[in-house]
Structure formats: structure tokens, C-alpha cells
Amino acid sequence: xxxxxxxxxxxxxxxxxxxxxxxxxxxxxxxxxxxxxxxxxxxxxxxxxxxxxxxxxxxxxxxxxxxxxxxxxxxxxxxxxxxxxxxxxxxxxxxxxxxxxxxxxxxxxxxxxxxxxxxxxxxxxxxxxxxxxxxxxxxxxxxxxxxxxxxxxxxxxxxxxxxxxxxxxxxxxxxxxxxxxxxxxxxxxxxxxxxxxxxxxxxxxxxxxxxxxxxxxxxxxxxxxxxxxxxxxxxxxxxxxxxxxxxxxxxxxxxxxxxxxxxxxxxxxxxx
Numbered sequence: 001x002x003x004x005x006x007x008x009x010x011x012x013x014x015x016x017x018x019x020x021x022x023x024x025x026x027x028x029x030x031x032x033x034x035x036x037x038x039x040x041x042x043x044x045x046x047x048x049x050x051x052x053x054x055x056x057x058x059x060x061x062x063x064x065x066x067x068x069x070x071x072x073x074x075x076x077x078x079x080x081x082x083x084x085x086x087x088x089x090x091x092x093x094x095x096x097x098x099x100x101x102x103x104x105x106x107x108x109x110x111x112x113x114x115x116x117x118x119x120x121x122x123x124x125x126x127x128x129x130x131x132x133x134x135x136x137x138x139x140x141x142x143x144x145x146x147x148x149x150x151x152x153x154x155x156x157x158x159x160x161x162x163x164x165x166x167x168x169x170x171x172x173x174x175x176x177x178x179x180x181x182x183x184x185x186x187x188x189x190x191x192x193x194x195x196x197x198x199x200x201x202x203x204x205x206x207x208x209x210x211x212x213x214x215x216x217x218x219x220x221x222x223x224x225x226x227x228x229x230x231x232x233x234x235x236x237x238x239x240x241x242x243x244x245x246x247x248x249x250x251x252x253x254x255x256x257x258x259x260x261x262x263x264x265x266x267x268x269x270x271x272x
Contacts, residue, residue, distance in 0.1 A: 129172035152233040152257025171199040180222035
């Protein structure tokens with residue numbers, strides 16, 4: 001802080017400057033003024049720049065409440081966009097699935113006899129190997145109609161009410177299916193799941209003891225028995241056949257084409 005002695009010194013310097021400026025020759029005085037001005041101009045420029053920056057900073061300042069409001073609005077917009085993206089992805093997936101279903105329906109052998117049904121209930125533990133669909137007698141359903149998916153045979157209708165039907169799955173021992181191995185004359189019978197906990201494999205029983213088949217061969221319905229028409233895809237041979245009944249017959253495991261644990265919609269094959 002400036003005291004009285006400082007003010008006296010500044011006054012003396014100022015007075016000396018005036019005397020020198022006005023007492024010196026004109027050319028010398030002009031050079032002296034230029035030198036003095038060059039000393040103070042940076043200070044004046046710095047002052048104007050600081051004032052300009054201060055004014056701009058003041059204009060840019062936003063209150064904390066406004067920042068919080070803007071942040072909340074952005075978060076809400078982001079959440080809405082994410083939800084819309086998820087809904088769009090679900091719609092695209094649904095369209096792709098339905099397109100695949102109907103393309104399959106148009107190209108399959110039984111295209112005019114297929115009725116699309118939704119799975120509305122199933123046994124959570126899968127003990128009884130059944131599902132319920134949303135078609136009943138009012139929609140022309142009856143017992144023993146075959147039920148299938150794009151990937152293969154699912155089962156047959158076991159019982160019917162007015163608006164619902166119960167379907168017994170091919171992995172249930174009660175849903176016996178006469179089957180033929182493609183490329184051969186071998187016939188057998190699908191007699192239920194090959195494992196109590198793995199329903200993707202079923203047993204192909206009653207094969208001749210001399211049967212020669214190999215993994216990867218396709219298994220389809222044979223048409224025998226009067227329930228399932230010939231040609232419905234069942235699955236593929238999963239392993240070499242094993243002798244059973246003291247060598248009187250053999251049995252093989254078949255990997256099902258249809259995923260029985262992921263059935264949302266199925267097709268019911270109606271009678272002509």
C-alpha cells in the first residue's frame with residue numbers, strides 16, 4: 001500500500017518529467033515522450049484485454065441449477081433413445097422371424113394345411129413333455145393332428161378344448177413316431193427321450209440288427225401308423241447304433257431338429 005513518502009516520490013518524478021519534457025529541445029522531447037509511452041502502453045493493453053475476458057467469462061457463466069436441469073434433460077433423452085432402439089431391434093427380429101415362418105409355409109409340401117399357433121403354456125419342469133397352444137375345437141383342432149416347427153416335428157395334439165389344445169412332444173414316450181432313415185430302407189420307431197434331463201436326443205428303436213447307418217444321416221417320418229404323413233423332418237443320427245434285446249435288434253440316438261425348449265409358435269398340420 002502506498003504511503004505518504006511514496007506519493008511524494010511519484011510527484012517529484014512527475015514534476016521532473018514535465019520540466020525535462022518542456023525544457024528539452026523539441027526533437028529530444030519527442031523521443032522522450034515516445035519512450036515513456038512505450039512503457040505504459042502494454043499496461044493499458046493488458047487492462048483492456050482483462051476487461052474483455054472478464055466480460056466474456058461473465059456472459060458464459062451458467063447457474064448450477066440450470067446445469068443440473070440440462071443434465072437431467074439429456075439423461076432423459078438418452079434413456080428414451082435407448083428404449084426406442086431396443087423396441088426397434090425387437091420389431092426387426094419379430095419381422096425376420098415371421099418372414100422366415102411364412103416363407104417356409106409357402107415352400108413346404110403341406111403349405112395349404114398348416115395353421116399357425118402360439119404356445120401359451122408348458123410344464124416348467126418338462127416332466128410331462130407337453131405344451132398348450134391357443135387353438136381348439138372352434139378352430140378345427142382335433143386329437144392326433146401333427147404339430148411341427150420350421151426345424152422339424154414337435155409332436156401331436158393329445159387333447160382339445162374349445163379354445164386350447166394340449167400337445168404331447170416327440171420326446172415323450174407316449175408320442176411314438178414311425179421313422180425312416182433317408183437314403184436307406186431302414187425303418188424304426190421314435191420312442192421318447194434318450195435321457196431324462198436332455199430332451200434334444202431321442203431313441204430310434206426297433207431297428208433291424210443288421211442295420212448299417214452312420215451319424216449325420218437324416219431321419220424323417222415314414223408315413224406308417226396313420227398319424228404322421230411321410231417326409232416330416234425329425235432330426236439326424238447322432239451316433240452309431242447299438243445292439244439291444246440280446247442282439248435281436250438295434251437302437252440309435254437321434255438329435256432332434258426342433259428345439260423343444262424354445263417353442264414360441266408352432267404349426268398344426270390339418271387333415272385334407
